[in-house]
Amino acid sequence: MSTRPPVVRVEDLNVWFDLPGGSELHAVQGVTFELRSGERMGLVGESGCGKTTTILAMMGLLPATASVSGKVFLDGQDILYGGEETISPHRWSDISMVFQGAMNAFNPVKTVGAQIAEPMVLHGMATGRSARSRVAELLELVGIAGDRADRYPHEFSGGMRQRAAIAMALACSPKVLLADEPTTALDVMVQAQILELLVGLSKTLGEELGLTVILVTHDLPVVAQVCDRAAVMYAGEIVEMGGMSDIYHDPRHPYSRMLFSATPDLLGDDEVISIPGAPPRLDREIVGCAFRPRCDSAFEPCSTVRPGRSEPVAGHEARCHLNDPSLTELAS
Amino acid sequence: MSLIEPVQAADEDGLAQGILKTSRPGFLRTTLLGNRPAMIGLFILTFFVLVAIFAPWLEPYDPTEKVGPVYAPPSSEFWLGTDDGGGDMLSLLIAGSRVSLGVGFVAALVAILIGGTVGVLSGYFGGKTDTVLMRFTDYMLVIPDIPLMIIVAALFGRSLTNIVLIIGVIYWTSTARLIRAQVKSVRERVYVKRAQALGAGNRRLIFKHVLPQVAPLLIANTVLMIALAIFAETFITFLGLGDPSTISWGRLIENAFEGEATINNAWWAIVPPGVCVTIVILACTMIGQSVEDGLNPRLRVGHLSVKRFRVRPGAGSEAAK
Amino acid sequence: MRGADYVVKRVAFALLTVFIAITLNFVLFRALSGDAVSALRCRQCSAAFKEAQRRELGLDKSKWEQYKLYVADLARFDLGNSVPSEKPVRGELVEPIKNSLPMIALGTLFAIVFGTLVGVISAWRRGTAVDKGGLYTALSFYSMPTQWLGLMLIFFVASAVGLPSSGIKTPTLGLFTDASMWELFVDRMKHMILPALTLGLVLYGDYALIVRSAMLETLGEDYVLTARAKGLKNWAIVRSHGLRNAMLPIITLVALSLGFIIGGSITVEYVFSYPGLGLLTVEAIDKRDFPLLQAIFLLLTLSVIFFNLLADLLYFTFDPRVTA
Numbered sequence: 001m002s003t004r005p006p007v008v009r010v011e012d013l014n015v016w017f018d019l020p021g022g023s024e025l026h027a028v029q030g031v032t033f034e035l036r037s038g039e040r041m042g043l044v045g046e047s048g049c050g051k052t053t054t055i056l057a058m059m060g061l062l063p064a065t066a067s068v069s070g071k072v073f074l075d076g077q078d079i080l081y082g083g084e085e086t087i088s089p090h091r092w093s094d095i096s097m098v099f100q101g102a103m104n105a106f107n108p109v110k111t112v113g114a115q116i117a118e119p120m121v122l123h124g125m126a127t128g129r130s131a132r133s134r135v136a137e138l139l140e141l142v143g144i145a146g147d148r149a150d151r152y153p154h155e156f157s158g159g160m161r162q163r164a165a166i167a168m169a170l171a172c173s174p175k176v177l178l179a180d181e182p183t184t185a186l187d188v189m190v191q192a193q194i195l196e197l198l199v200g201l202s203k204t205l206g207e208e209l210g211l212t213v214i215l216v217t218h219d220l221p222v223v224a225q226v227c228d229r230a231a232v233m234y235a236g237e238i239v240e241m242g243g244m245s246d247i248y249h250d251p252r253h254p255y256s257r258m259l260f261s262a263t264p265d266l267l268g269d270d271e272v273i274s275i276p277g278a279p280p281r282l283d284r285e286i287v288g289c290a291f292r293p294r295c296d297s298a299f300e301p302c303s304t305v306r307p308g309r310s311e312p313v314a315g316h317e318a319r320c321h322l323n324d325p326s327l328t329e330l331a332s
Numbered sequence: 333m334s335l336i337e338p339v340q341a342a343d344e345d346g347l348a349q350g351i352l353k354t355s356r357p358g359f360l361r362t363t364l365l366g367n368r369p370a371m372i373g374l375f376i377l378t379f380f381v382l383v384a385i386f387a388p389w390l391e392p393y394d395p396t397e398k399v400g401p402v403y404a405p406p407s408s409e410f411w412l413g414t415d416d417g418g419g420d421m422l423s424l425l426i427a428g429s430r431v432s433l434g435v436g437f438v439a440a441l442v443a444i445l446i447g448g449t450v451g452v453l454s455g456y457f458g459g460k461t462d463t464v465l466m467r468f469t470d471y472m473l474v475i476p477d478i479p480l481m482i483i484v485a486a487l488f489g490r491s492l493t494n495i496v497l498i499i500g501v502i503y504w505t506s507t508a509r510l511i512r513a514q515v516k517s518v519r520e521r522v523y524v525k526r527a528q529a530l531g532a533g534n535r536r537l538i539f540k541h542v543l544p545q546v547a548p549l550l551i552a553n554t555v556l557m558i559a560l561a562i563f564a565e566t567f568i569t570f571l572g573l574g575d576p577s578t579i580s581w582g583r584l585i586e587n588a589f590e591g592e593a594t595i596n597n598a599w600w601a602i603v604p605p606g607v608c609v610t611i612v613i614l615a616c617t618m619i620g621q622s623v624e625d626g627l628n629p630r631l632r633v634g635h636l637s638v639k640r641f642r643v644r645p646g647a648g649s650e651a652a653k
Numbered sequence: 654m655r656g657a658d659y660v661v662k663r664v665a666f667a668l669l670t671v672f673i674a675i676t677l678n679f680v681l682f683r684a685l686s687g688d689a690v691s692a693l694r695c696r697q698c699s700a701a702f703k704e705a706q707r708r709e710l711g712l713d714k715s716k717w718e719q720y721k722l723y724v725a726d727l728a729r730f731d732l733g734n735s736v737p738s739e740k741p742v743r744g745e746l747v748e749p750i751k752n753s754l755p756m757i758a759l760g761t762l763f764a765i766v767f768g769t770l771v772g773v774i775s776a777w778r779r780g781t782a783v784d785k786g787g788l789y790t791a792l793s794f795y796s797m798p799t800q801w802l803g804l805m806l807i808f809f810v811a812s813a814v815g816l817p818s819s820g821i822k823t824p825t826l827g828l829f830t831d832a833s834m835w836e837l838f839v840d841r842m843k844h845m846i847l848p849a850l851t852l853g854l855v856l857y858g859d860y861a862l863i864v865r866s867a868m869l870e871t872l873g874e875d876y877v878l879t880a881r882a883k884g885l886k887n888w889a890i891v892r893s894h895g896l897r898n899a900m901l902p903i904i905t906l907v908a909l910s911l912g913f914i915i916g917g918s919i920t921v922e923y924v925f926s927y928p929g930l931g932l933l934t935v936e937a938i939d940k941r942d943f944p945l946l947q948a949i950f951l952l953l954t955l956s957v958i959f960f961n962l963l964a965d966l967l968y969f970t971f972d973p974r975v976t977a
Contacts, residue, residue, distance in 0.1 A: 063633075063634070066642075088884065099875055107898065108876075108898070109971065109972055118883055119883040474674075476916070477913075478913065479954070483681060483682075486941075563798060566798040567799075567916065567920060572938065602808055613795075630873040
């Protein structure tokens with residue numbers, strides 16, 4: 001499996017936002033990962049941890065108040081270095097996205113079909129009749145009758161709109177699909193169908209050509225259901241990353257452990273994970289481990305030394321001092 | 333507006349959350365303080381309000397008296413010259429600020445009281461109350477306001493009280509619609525429902541929970557309404573329907589026209605009153621608009637910009653460690 | 654069909670509004686204000702003469718009878734007679750309307766074209782110097798009293814560029830020599846430019862602000878980000894996703910601003926002595942010619958109702974979501 005080169009590789013990605021008053025918010029801090037074709041990775045974390053920002057940076061869709069550094073390789077070629085100029089040729093044709101709340105991803109005054117066909121025309125994939133037939137094919141692929149292309153978004157149900165958004169993301173046959181909370185606000189049945197669809201898309205084409213999917217969500221069961229790998233983000237960093245079952249059965253960061261054992265708050269807002277405390281503010285320097293104030297197993301070095309990345313098990317990395325035997329021995 | 337999540341997460345003032353957090357005591361203050369146009373507007377408006385309050389002490393001459401020659405140009409004696417009756421323009425302007433601002437404030441208050449009441453009742457109770465009140469509002473919205481104002485002013489006679497009432501009674505409709513929509517959405521919030529479930533009465537719910545939420549919008553609307561009312565006063569007065577015994581900026585513009593200031597080359601009689609009206613309306617609009625914009629979460633995100641995000645070469649690798 | 658239902662509903666609403674406007678018109682003029690004859694400023698008129706006048710106008714009957722009579726007259730397009738001149742009101746309206754329409758149309762067109770242009774550019778270049786310049790220019794014009802802007806233009810612009818500042822026609826033109834159609838047209842245009850510009854500038858401010866904020870709201874929508882992701886360039890997004898959606902609130906607000914246009918044209922015509930409906934209104938106020946004033950008010954209300962209906966129908970063609 002590891003002989004294939006990665007389709008997408010993100011290397012030391014950082015994103016800052018300018019704040020009014022001249023200060024900065026370091027929203028994404030040194031994110032690094034790589035994925036091969038057909039792999040599905042879940043990017044998990046609380047609201048505000050930088051997961052959405054990470055994929056927006058990969059798409060080059062950050063607002064003007066943002067600045068980035070790092071590299072985003074697609075098939076071994078860095079597309080981030082020139083900003084908008086170098087990303088835009090690849091956007092949607094090689095790497096595309098299903099936006100959060102796809103309810104609003106469609107312009108209400110244009111037909112769904114026209115909006116799916118739009119990128120095909122722009123990227124020279126198809127025009128006119130061939131675009132129309134491809135739109136119908138895509139809709140069929142996601143389980144919508146092809147003749148629905150001439151309908152307006154408001155005539156679709158929430159689940160259908162979400163599928164249509166996936167069809168739109170697939171319009172130019174991308175290699176990588178970024179999905180931001182694709183199932184939030186949908187009922188359980190529809191949610192299951194959409195997830196099945198995503199898995200199917202990356203599997204049907206076989207390992208070599210399969211779609212690479214990055215699923216951004218706060219919903220752990222969804223990740224467990226869909227993904228073969230997971231990356232847990234906290235305060236702008238990936239704190240743990242590895243195979244799905246490795247992380248689930250043998251978490252190497254207290255945050256992941258608490259995430260997996262926490263029950264979702266059924267009564268509260270959709271994104272509340274019931275771990276006491278709040279994430280740190282990212283517009284100030286963080287000393288030591290960012291998770292320390294909420295951590296149940298923090299010890300002395302956590303308040304002074306920022307944990308680096310370590311790989312306690314092959315293919316399973318984490319940023320936690322607990323994985324450093326020299327430190328834990330010293331403390332005990 | 334979830335797409336630019338980190339900024340919002342860090343937005344401690346809660347502005348990005350829009351109306352949701354407007355009940356926080358600091359909302360209005362932070363909106364106004366953080367906003368340069370609003371601050372400038374507030375400064376200007378305060379200045380004119382102070383002038384209006386202290387008018388009798390500020391006027392260099394008695395504005396009702398003939399104190400100089402007709403249409404005397406500005407001089408050290410008459411800083412802004414004199415009008416067609418030999419009155420001192422500066423004194424007239426200062427005296428006019430009282431009536432103009434007074435009419436503006438009181439008429440706006442009348443409009444907001446009517447519109448706010450209709451809006452709150454309609455949005456809060458919904459159902460039949462809502463249908464009846466909003467139907468009525470819809471019809472009123474279609475009646476052209478300025479002609480109606482003329483007719484009513486022409487029929488009821490020329491007094492300041494009438495003008496205030498006319499403006500107030502005609503301009504409440506847009507407020508009613510705006511407030512109704514807001515109240516409706518506040519009404520659906522979890523904590524209002526919870527308070528109701530706990531047995532809070534209508535009066536308590538409206539005053540304790542609903543009104544504080546719509547207050548910033550109501551205040552923004554009042555300020556915008558002041559501008560409209562001042563505008564309407566100049567209009568009514570210009571058509572000769574104003575109170576003949578009072579001096580207002582509208583009256584000064586009318587005087588310049590009736591007294592043929594253009595032919596007499598007396599720019600000093602034409603320019604200042606209009607500039608005052610324009611500046612005050614501009615100030616009100618800047619304040620009101622800033623608060624309204626602060627309340628509109630959709631305006632806080634722009635997905636289209638000529639500017640792009642920047643790429644920092646090589647930075648960040650140390651920061652990540 | 655979603656169309657038929659919607660159109661029927663809107664037309665029904667418009668008709669009901671017309672009826673309410675007619676009633677309001679009656680109530681305001683007859684029930685509240687005494688009557689036209691006692692309002693007539695005529696100290697010499699004898700009581701007997703006034704009584705005769707009242708009978709002639711039907712003012713001696715009960716209010717309800719009067720109302721029925723009024724509605725019946727309206728149905729025959731009989732708007733009554735002007736009190737001072739005793740001529741039918743309907744005839745007095747024709748010429749002023751013919752004069753006003755082109756002037757108002759010219760001013761409104763100016764405002765729509767430039768307001769939209771500046772509003773869109775301002776929103777697109779949000780936060781830049783271009784935006785701030787456009788925004789504050791618009792705000793300033795929006796804040797100016799129409800009559801004052803007219804006076805300013807007369808004082809500072811008219812003589813400087815050699816445009817007439819009052820009337821609708823040079824009195825001497827064609828008096829001694831024959832004037833060609835072209836010369837008459839140019840003369841007419843020259844008289845129209847400044848009033849139209851005054852109205853247009855104030856309206857322009859209003860529209861630019863409306864368009865800017867409608868555009869800004871639209872550009873904050875998620876589908877705009879999607880469009881950018883799909884590879885649309887900025888201008889293409891403005892054109893194919895922004896404008897079309899921003900059109901919806903713009904249509905409504907422009908229709909609602911019609912009352913303002915009418916009000917503005919009244920003072921503009923007064924300032925420029927432009928013999929249109931506005932000047933007629935001022936004269937009617939001056940002479941306390943209530944039947945004439947009543948007819949004008951009805952006419953203006955009906956035109957506002959009509960344009961609101963038009964806006965509703967336009968809205969319908971632009972927004973597929975509208976069903977009823």
